[in-house]
Amino acid sequence: MKPPILIIVTSTIVLGTMIVLFSSHWLMIWIGFEMNMLAIIPILMKKFNPRAMEASTKYFLTQATASMLLMLGIIINLLYSGHWTISMIPNPVASTVITIALAMKLGLSPFHFWVPEVTQGVSLSSGMILLTWQKIAPLSVLYQISPSINPNLLVTMAATSVLVGGWGGLNQTQLRKILAYSSIAHMGWMAAIMVYNPTLMILNLAIYIMMTLGTFMLFMYNLSTTTLSLSHTWNKSPLIASLILALMLSLGGLPPLSGFIPKWMIIQELTKNDMIVMPTFMAITALLNLYFYMRLMYATALTMFPSANNMKMKWQFESTKKMILLPPLIVASTMLLPLTPMLSIMD
Amino acid sequence: MLKIILPTMMLMPLTWASKPNMIWINTTAYSLLISLISLTYLNQLSDNSQNFSMLFFTDSLSAPLLALTTWLLPLMLMASQFHLSKETLARKKLYITMLILLQLFLIMAFSAMELILFYILFEATLMPTLVIITRWGNQTERLNAGLYFLFYTLVGSLPLLIALLHTQNNLGSLNFLMMQYWTQPLPNSWSSAFLWLACMMAFMVKMPLYGLHLWLPKAHVEAPIAGSMVLAAVLLKLGGYGMMRITTLLGPLTSFMAYPFMMLSLWGMIMTSSICLRQTDLKSLIAYSSVSHMALVIVAVLIQTPWSYMGATALMVAHGLTSSMLFCLANSNYERIHSRTMILARGLQTLLPLMAAWWLLASLTNLALPPTINLIGELFVVVATFSWSNITIALMGTNIIITALYSLYMLITTQRGKYTDHVKSIKPSFTRENALMALHLLPLLLLSLNPKMILGPIY
Numbered sequence: 034m035k036p037p038i039l040i041i042v043t044s045t046i047v048l049g050t051m052i053v054l055f056s057s058h059w060l061m062i063w064i065g066f067e068m069n070m071l072a073i074i075p076i077l078m079k080k081f082n083p084r085a086m087e088a089s090t091k092y093f094l095t096q097a098t099a100s101m102l103l104m105l106g107i108i109i110n111l112l113y114s115g116h117w118t119i120s121m122i123p124n125p126v127a128s129t130v131i132t133i134a135l136a137m138k139l140g141l142s143p144f145h146f147w148v149p150e151v152t153q154g155v156s157l158s159s160g161m162i163l164l165t166w167q168k169i170a171p172l173s174v175l176y177q178i179s180p181s182i183n184p185n186l187l188v189t190m191a192a193t194s195v196l197v198g199g200w201g202g203l204n205q206t207q208l209r210k211i212l213a214y215s216s217i218a219h220m221g222w223m224a225a226i227m228v229y230n231p232t233l234m235i236l237n238l239a240i241y242i243m244m245t246l247g248t249f250m251l252f253m254y255n256l257s258t259t260t261l262s263l264s265h266t267w268n269k270s271p272l273i274a275s276l277i278l279a280l281m282l283s284l285g286g287l288p289p290l291s292g293f294i295p296k297w298m299i300i301q302e303l304t305k306n307d308m309i310v311m312p313t314f315m316a317i318t319a320l321l322n323l324y325f326y327m328r329l330m331y332a333t334a335l336t337m338f339p340s341a342n343n344m345k346m347k348w349q350f351e352s353t354k355k356m357i358l359l360p361p362l363i364v365a366s367t368m369l370l371p372l373t374p375m376l377s378i379m380d
Numbered sequence: 381m382l383k384i385i386l387p388t389m390m391l392m393p394l395t396w397a398s399k400p401n402m403i404w405i406n407t408t409a410y411s412l413l414i415s416l417i418s419l420t421y422l423n424q425l426s427d428n429s430q431n432f433s434m435l436f437f438t439d440s441l442s443a444p445l446l447a448l449t450t451w452l453l454p455l456m457l458m459a460s461q462f463h464l465s466k467e468t469l470a471r472k473k474l475y476i477t478m479l480i481l482l483q484l485f486l487i488m489a490f491s492a493m494e495l496i497l498f499y500i501l502f503e504a505t506l507m508p509t510l511v512i513i514t515r516w517g518n519q520t521e522r523l524n525a526g527l528y529f530l531f532y533t534l535v536g537s538l539p540l541l542i543a544l545l546h547t548q549n550n551l552g553s554l555n556f557l558m559m560q561y562w563t564q565p566l567p568n569s570w571s572s573a574f575l576w577l578a579c580m581m582a583f584m585v586k587m588p589l590y591g592l593h594l595w596l597p598k599a600h601v602e603a604p605i606a607g608s609m610v611l612a613a614v615l616l617k618l619g620g621y622g623m624m625r626i627t628t629l630l631g632p633l634t635s636f637m638a639y640p641f642m643m644l645s646l647w648g649m650i651m652t653s654s655i656c657l658r659q660t661d662l663k664s665l666i667a668y669s670s671v672s673h674m675a676l677v678i679v680a681v682l683i684q685t686p687w688s689y690m691g692a693t694a695l696m697v698a699h700g701l702t703s704s705m706l707f708c709l710a711n712s713n714y715e716r717i718h719s720r721t722m723i724l725a726r727g728l729q730t731l732l733p734l735m736a737a738w739w740l741l742a743s744l745t746n747l748a749l750p751p752t753i754n755l756i757g758e759l760f761v762v763v764a765t766f767s768w769s770n771i772t773i774a775l776m777g778t779n780i781i782i783t784a785l786y787s788l789y790m791l792i793t794t795q796r797g798k799y800t801d802h803v804k805s806i807k808p809s810f811t812r813e814n815a816l817m818a819l820h821l822l823p824l825l826l827l828s829l830n831p832k833m834i835l836g837p838i839y
Binding site for chain 2: 271275278282287288289290293297300301304305309312313316317320323324327331334335336337370
């Protein structure tokens, strides 16, 4: 893609999300979503193969449907409350419709079917933007309307998302699909806590974005999209293999890495509100996620040849991918656990 | 506490910055020095604790285990030198870093003052152990072993996290010092039964309890020597230590909730000892013997009498040193014949007589010969269990007999008799190996002179 076009498209994506974040008028939020969606289509279609076309079309259709549902919810809200300001939504029909629309945008179960196929069809960098940046806008709207969302709906969606994210990823070898199912499961965790403490949802989102960005960049370093190509990493760059190990453990939520922070805080918040079965269920199903991350770790870092690369000159050139801020991301994704007491500043 | 934690953390830059021919010497020497610091904590009053900060403390329960952990690191490093000699330098350093990281988490776990900090470090020890078992184990089964190890422990400990957070909401704080004064007796309801289960299952899996022990033979057998040593000696004791700490919260429920686990432990003790009699794999024999000894500790912790706690603590320290020594001996066999089958290397007494002396002493301590601390531990537990219920003496007595049987079986198979023809060409014992065995045995024998150090807080 030519640079000027890339600049225009990327800035429209950013502008769209910013409009959603900064508006208090429902129509502007809807406009922001539409801008975001239309501008990301060229990014999804960076490669001109039929697979990418199909993925972008699926993305467009689901997101357009979700935007229309959002508009429906906004109008119902307008009908019953008489104003366009984003705030609590007293009418249950409107809040349910808006929640469902935003869940479709996020890829929460049972509206998750587009996430694996779209993520698989596009290139790694587009998938990266899809799974990280695109979650910010819907979650910010959900944050703002969180007092009025139907808790049963949200908890059901969270529970099914965690299940789908765990079980769906078990049979995958393609890395983009694995990360898509991981995103569905993490969205489930975020939805679960939204009712009780939306701030923790933002915390989970922040740590999830850092970990996913790091993971995608490490995959892009070797242009690996399958588990098989990831298993060759030890030869080309053993450091990347060790970093993938650390990041996968963090994604799985193992202490003492920072992936454990959101799980710990969410479980704490849920138990404070006397929900015991739900966090137990979610924690146990997160182990399914851990299983396929472990499979990746096994293939990459834990089953290496007995000797290292003996050649003085590597037989291919160094990677020329731009790893933006990769070291700080890796550090932030793995070593933030001792800083957990600082979360009290978020109150 | 920082005087142990910071030097252990700094052992990591020491490994990476050392010259290639100095990595083993540097790390072993400095870790030995750190263990000498931890020995100073053994000098404390039995009913009080030494509180270093808001986060770390030692009392007479955690100090022996802390000393055991720090003592074990130089021994692990000495034991690993041979099988890592063929690896590249970076991988050697990585292995040592994993061992040091594990050591760091273990030290912090044993001295943690707050239960949630203990939980985080308990889970944190899983990660370096997983890497050690899966990456540096020797057979293909190590992949399965790592998976079993990780998932068995995690499924047990995630409910523990939820139970701890729930208890923290009720009690206000999970600090050990305050917990003993703030606990209220648990009501007699289904939900407190589930709370009891959630709290205890993690440690039951870790100990391991007989029905949940499937991960242990796999993990112990597939791990490299340092992994086996640290697993058998320290990680199992983490479960016992956790169980002892958390039973303060669990009120009068333990008296009836413990019955199923007591039955499993008592029966499992005999079962696993009997399996040892039929093992062909040497490391597997020692692994099952660990399950059997730890079943005794579970029984002791669950009946909650003063004598049983003393016995449990003594048994933990004694078993740590004994089984670590047995794994080192098994490894010295493995390095020579590259097989774990016992009958392939018979009659070693003729070829390696000094090693045979170490084998004899290790087997004797394993079968709890007087006056070693193994006997003190077992005896206290047997007596306490007898007072809890008279019939258990039959099971305990049977276990002691079978333990003696398989220890002697192991000794006689590997040491006595005519040597097999193909072991005539093995290398003689290295000084490093003899030093390793001596360093395992000396604390064991010296502690029998003054066992009150390891008898725990009830003495």
